[in-house]
Structures are given as C-alpha cells and as structure tokens.
Amino acid sequence: MNSETTYLTDLAAVLWPCGGLLGPGDRGMRRRVRRDRGTQYLPVPSAHNPRVILPAYNRSAATRGITSFAQGHSLRERARTLLLTGAFATGMAPLLLRDRLYVGAGPGIEHALTAALDRELSIAIHVGPPRANRKPVLLLLTPGGRTIGYAKVAVNDLTSRLVRAETLALRHLAASSLRDVTVPRLLHEGEWNGHPLLVQEALPVGDQTDRPTRRQLLRCVTQIVGVTRVRERRLSDSPYRSSLEERIVALGARPEAAPLRAALRRLPDVRVPFGAWHGDLTRWNIASTARRAFVWDWERLCLDAPAGFDALHYDLNECVQAGVHPGVHRWLDSGSRLLRDPLVSETGLRPHTVSTVMALYLIDLATRYLQDRQAESGGRLAAVDDWLLPALEGLQDRAAHEAAHPG
Numbered sequence: 001m002n003s004e005t006t007y008l009t010d011l012a013a014v015l016w017p018c019g020g021l022l023g024p025g026d027r028g029m030r031r032r033v034r035r036d037r038g039t040q041y042l043p044v045p046s047a048h049n050p051r052v053i054l055p056a057y058n059r060s061a062a063t064r065g066i067t068s069f070a071q072g073h074s075l076r077e078r079a080r081t082l083l084l085t086g087a088f089a090t091g092m093a094p095l096l097l098r099d100r101l102y103v104g105a106g107p108g109i110e111h112a113l114t115a116a117l118d119r120e121l122s123i124a125i126h127v128g129p130p131r132a133n134r135k136p137v138l139l140l141l142t143p144g145g146r147t148i149g150y151a152k153v154a155v156n157d158l159t160s161r162l163v164r165a166e167t168l169a170l171r172h173l174a175a176s177s178l179r180d181v182t183v184p185r186l187l188h189e190g191e192w193n194g195h196p197l198l199v200q201e202a203l204p205v206g207d208q209t210d211r212p213t214r215r216q217l218l219r220c221v222t223q224i225v226g227v228t229r230v231r232e233r234r235l236s237d238s239p240y241r242s243s244l245e246e247r248i249v250a251l252g253a254r255p256e257a258a259p260l261r262a263a264l265r266r267l268p269d270v271r272v273p274f275g276a277w278h279g280d281l282t283r284w285n286i287a288s289t290a291r292r293a294f295v296w297d298w299e300r301l302c303l304d305a306p307a308g309f310d311a312l313h314y315d316l317n318e319c320v321q322a323g324v325h326p327g328v329h330r331w332l333d334s335g336s337r338l339l340r341d342p343l344v345s346e347t348g349l350r351p352h353t354v355s356t357v358m359a360l361y362l363i364d365l366a367t368r369y370l371q372d373r374q375a376e377s378g379g380r381l382a383a384v385d386d387w388l389l390p391a392l393e394g395l396q397d398r399a400a401h402e403a404a405h406p407g
Contacts, residue, residue, distance in 0.1 A: 154195040
C-alpha cells in the first residue's frame with residue numbers, strides 16, 4: 001500500500017464511516033457488495049494514483065464528473081477526458097478499470113447531503129494531486145446527471161481551517177457588489193463526521209467560457225480589490241506588514257524565516273493601496289466571458305493586502321507551467337508590466353512601488369507555503385529556497401532603485 005492508497009482509505013473513513021474497502025473488481029467482491037447492499041466507486045486512473053472517484057454503475061454521474069473535473073488545457077488532457085467519458089458512456093469503464101472502492105450500506109456523505117439539500121442526488125469526487133491542502137471536492141448531481149452544486153469536506157486541521165474560511169468568505173461576498181464577477185452562493189454549511197462541510201452552487205461555466213484575457217483578468221482583479229474599502233498606507237504603518245512579520249516569526253527556527261524577515265525589513269517604506277485579494281486566483285479557479293468573470297475557491301480570501309497580488313499570483317502560475325526557473329525569470333518582467341497597466345493603476349498603485357509590491361507578494365507566498373508545509377507534498381512552487389529567495393533578492397534591489405527615483 002503506497003501513500004496514495006493510504007490517503008484513499010483514510011478519505012473513505014471520513015466520507016463513509018460505515019466503512020470503505022479497496023479491492024479488485026472481481027466477482028467475489030461484487031457479490032459481497034450486492035449482499036451487503038453497498039456501493040462501488042472507481043478510483044481513476046487507479047487506487048495508486050487517484051484523481052477522481054466515480055460511481056461505478058451510474059453512467060451519467062460518472063461522465064458528468066469526468067468533464068466537470070477535467071482541466072482540459074492540453075491535448076493530452078483533452079484526449080484522456082474523451083477516452084474516459086467514452087468508456088463510462090458505453091458502460092465499459094468498470095471492465096477496463098481494475099481497482100474498486102467498496103462502500104458499506106450504512107449512512108454516508110451522500111445521505112447527509114441528500115438530507116441537507118432535501119433532494120435525491122449522486123456524487124462524483126475530485127481528489128487531485130498530493131498537496132498539503134488537498135481535500136475532497138464533491139460534485140453533486142441529480143440522478144439524471146444535472147449539476148446541483150459542489151461540496152467540500154475537511155480531512156485535517158489545515159483543510160478544516162480552509163473550509164471554515166471559505167464559508168465565511170462566501171457569506172461576506174454575498175453582501176458585496178462585484179459588478180462583473182460572479183461568486184457561488186453558499187447553499188449549506190455544517191459538519192460531517194466531525195469535519196467542517198460546505199456546499200456551494202455550481203457556476204454556469206462550460207463551453208461558453210474560457211481562460212480570461214489580460215484585460216478580463218485585470219478587470220476582475222481590480223473589482224476584487226474593491227470588495228473592501230481600499231486604503232493607501234505607508235508600509236511601515238500598515239496592519240498588513242505587522243501581520244506578515246508575525247506570520248514569519250511564527251515559522252520559528254525554519255532556515256527560510258530569517259532571510260524572509262530581513263527582506264521584509266529592507267523594503268522601502270512607500271505608500272501602497274491595500275484592499276482585498278482572492279488569494280489563489282489561477283486558471284483553475286476562474287472562467288470568463290467577454291462581459292463576466294466566474295470565480296470560485298475563495299478559501300484564502302484576505303481583506304487587507306497590497307493591490308495587485310491576484311494579478312501577480314495568476315501570472316506566476318501561468319509562467320511556471322513550462323518550468324519553474326525560466327518561468328520565474330519571465331514573471332519578474334511580466335508581473336511588473338501587469339502592475340503598471342492602467343487598469344491596476346486605478347487602484348492607486350504607483351509605478352515606483354511596483355517592485356516593492358512584487359517582493360511583498362513573494363514574501364507572503366513563501367510564508368504561506370512554509371506555514372502549510374507545502375514542500376512536504378512536492379508542489380511545483382513549494383521549494384522556496386530553490387527559486388523564491390533568489391528572486392526576492394533581485395526584487396529588493398529593484399524596489400530600492402524605484403523608490404529612490406519615483407519620477
């Protein structure tokens with residue numbers, strides 16, 4: 001049993017306290033499940049590398065789950081999605097996929113969600129790659145395969161904090177006026193098996209939406225900044241800076257903490273506009289039309305951060321898709337251009353503070369990764385000493401030069 005099959009059995013214990021058992025799809029196991037009136041799920045592509053967990057004999061729910069959770073940005077991903085949907089639509093998937101997750105007949109997460117929403121439903125589950133903040137995202141479907149919404153269930157202390165934070169964020173955003181940004185409504189909050197649970201509506205994204213253009217992205221970013229009152233403050237007087245330093249101090253004796261704290265203290269004391277930021281705005285959490293942006297995964301919403309952080313975060317994650325080191329090198333230029341765009345300038349961000357804001361973003365990101373222990377799960381950007389600290393060193397020099405020559 002590898003770490004992924006261990007994660008799968010632990011996850012099954014959270015979602016189905018009645019019991020979940022991994023095994024092959026042989027006749028003996030199938031007869032046992034039918035006798036116990038249990039349910040079969042298929043870990044796809046396998047129990048050793050689970051990314052989605054799909055109902056074995058509900059074709060409409062399984063095919064809808066594949067298309068809803070597919071990233072679909074590369075030719076290989078699109079081909080894999082097409083192959084899987086074909087296998088489930090024809091009923092061949094249970095024959096082609098060997099591994100099974102057998103669930104007992106007692107009350108499980110499906111029963112809790114059916115009761116909470118007062119309607120019959122089926123589920124498909126997104127697991128995703130190993131990360132410190134990995135948690136199951138459940139696609140909730142009618143028996144005919146129509147999407148009802150999404151549920152998130154925490155599995156540990158970190159994900160409990162994130163699920164609770166997203167619940168609060170959705171409540172806050174429901175009372176905000178985002179002119180061109182649509183946010184999912186909170187449908188239910190509660191607990192399941194001792195873990196925080198939230199249910200949110202599904203946003204109307206699909207074939208009519210796409211990744212945002214530069215203008216669409218910046219329009220979205222600036223509107224999110226304005227979710228709270230935008231205040232311009234000198235960095236040394238800002239609650240944000242004090243909070244960031246406290247977070248660095250809380251890292252304790254980690255070797256990265258000292259250079260991060262020193263970098264923060266070396267930044268020029270410029271005036272910066274502070275507002276809200278989504279906290280994890282990437283291609284996986286936003287879709288756009290010409291007129292609207294649809295944004296989800298608000299678990300890291302912060303109401304006090306330098307304007308422009310979301311643009312930098314989105315751009316960094318785009319730049320590193322083909323490799324971290326060349327991507328970060330590109331980002332040092334492209335991120336600067338984004339913050340100098342007239343749309344971002346409308347937030348009050350001035351050209352001579354651009355590198356200071358970029359440095360603050362890297363310090364904030366590094367602190368988050370270290371606090372959440374992301375490096376232990378092998379995330380693409382998690383090894384901050386490998387790329388982030390060297391990039392930060394160059395940004396400090398740029399920030400000092402810009403501040404000294406504001407014209």
